[in-house]
Amino acid sequence: MAPPAGPGATAAPDAAMRALSSFRRRRLAMRGAAPPAWLISLATVTIALVAWIAATQAGLVKPLFLPRPGSVIGAFSNALDGRIDGAPLLDHVLASLMRVVAAFVLAALVGIPVGLATGLNPTLRAALDPFIEFYRPLPPLAYLPLVIIWFGIGETSKILLIFLACFAPVALAARAGVSAASVDQVNAARALGASRVQVVRHVVLPAALPDILVGLRIGMGVGWTTLVAAEMVAASTGIGQMVLNASNFLRTDIVVMGILLIGALAGAFEFGMRRLERRLTPWKGKV
Structure with missing residues (x-):
């Protein structure tokens, strides 16, 4: 028969629980003291902008390498009025948006079914x-030269390259x-007779949806990086075409403006995709 437990036997677990509770309270307090994420992002962007202004105003960097x-x-x-490349900036933006969005939609319509089919069928996966x-x-x-030789120099080759x-x-x-869909599901x-x-529709697709949305976000980012090519x-017309023409004449102010514009458009699409991801997969990260 085991001897009765002494007072220290119950005191040790109680002390451990109190220490764990105290640690959790300190961790929550530290989280509450941390500034929100948007404020940190705003601060870093502000610091980068101030450093840019200071470096260019002080002459530490020549305007050829980094314009003011x-x-x-x-x-x-000047680009808004069409005084740079013969066309208003809106025309360049709309042309680039058309190419990227068309290629992205086509990639989603083709890539998602192909990905699901190769994930469900080992034979098809081995073939493709x-x-x-x-x-990849x-x-x-x-492969840009081959695309141009096969499909010409029109819009088809541009959209196909981004696709x-x-x-x-x-x-x-x-x-x-x-x-992500478990065998038990x-x-x-x-x-139940499905x-x-x-x-595929009610089990596999909802389970794969978080990964699909991440793939779409990555694909959209890759599409914007391929735009210039x-x-x-x-x-x-096109933002990439405007940047390339400006680089030929060493107009780094136009190049930086085009880079910032592409980054802003890509960031807007990324923000929209994140909002869509939170709406379509509210359970992500919670189960």
């Missing part, structure tokens, strides 16, 4: 995986998301 913020604002004002994995790491400039850059991340993310749906299409050939 006032020069960039002046370039933006070598091609996707082969071209290739830079778009590597190829967006397709691989979307398809691979959808394929990876298929594994699939078996439970089948036991068909294969119903299992797509507008290198025979483009009369």
Whole structure:
């Protein structure tokens, strides 16, 4: 028969629980004392802007390498009126938006079904995986000449180039998301009489949705990075075309203005995709 527990036997767990509770309270207090994320982001952007102004005003960096913020604002004002590249800035923005959005929508319509199919069918995955994995790491400039030779110098080749850059991340993310559906969920749906299409629609697709949305965000970012390459050939309008023309004349103020504009548009799309992700997958990170 075990001897009765002494007072120290219960005191030790109580002390451990009190220490854990105290640690949790301190951690919550530290979280509450930390500034919000948006304030930290605003502070870092402000510091970077002040450093930019100080470095250019003090002459630490030549305008050829880093123009003054006032020069960039002046370039933006001239671009709005069409005094830089023969067309108003709105025309350049709309042309680039059309190319990126069209390629992104096409990549989503093709990449998501292909990713889900390769995730569900090992034979199809074995057939398509070598091609996707082969071209995925290739830079778009590597196959740009072939795209131009095959499809000409019109809008088709530009949209196709951006589509190829967006397709691989979307398809691979959808394929990876298929594994998020557990075997128990699939078996439970089948036991309730669900068909294969119903299992994919009501079990596999909702489980894969968080990964699909992440793949779409990555694909959109890759699409914007490919925009300049797509507008290198025979483009009369477009932000990338404007930046390339300015670089030929060493107009770094226009180049920086175009970079900031592309970054702002890409950031707006990223913000929208994050809002859509929170709306469509409210359970993400909570289960």
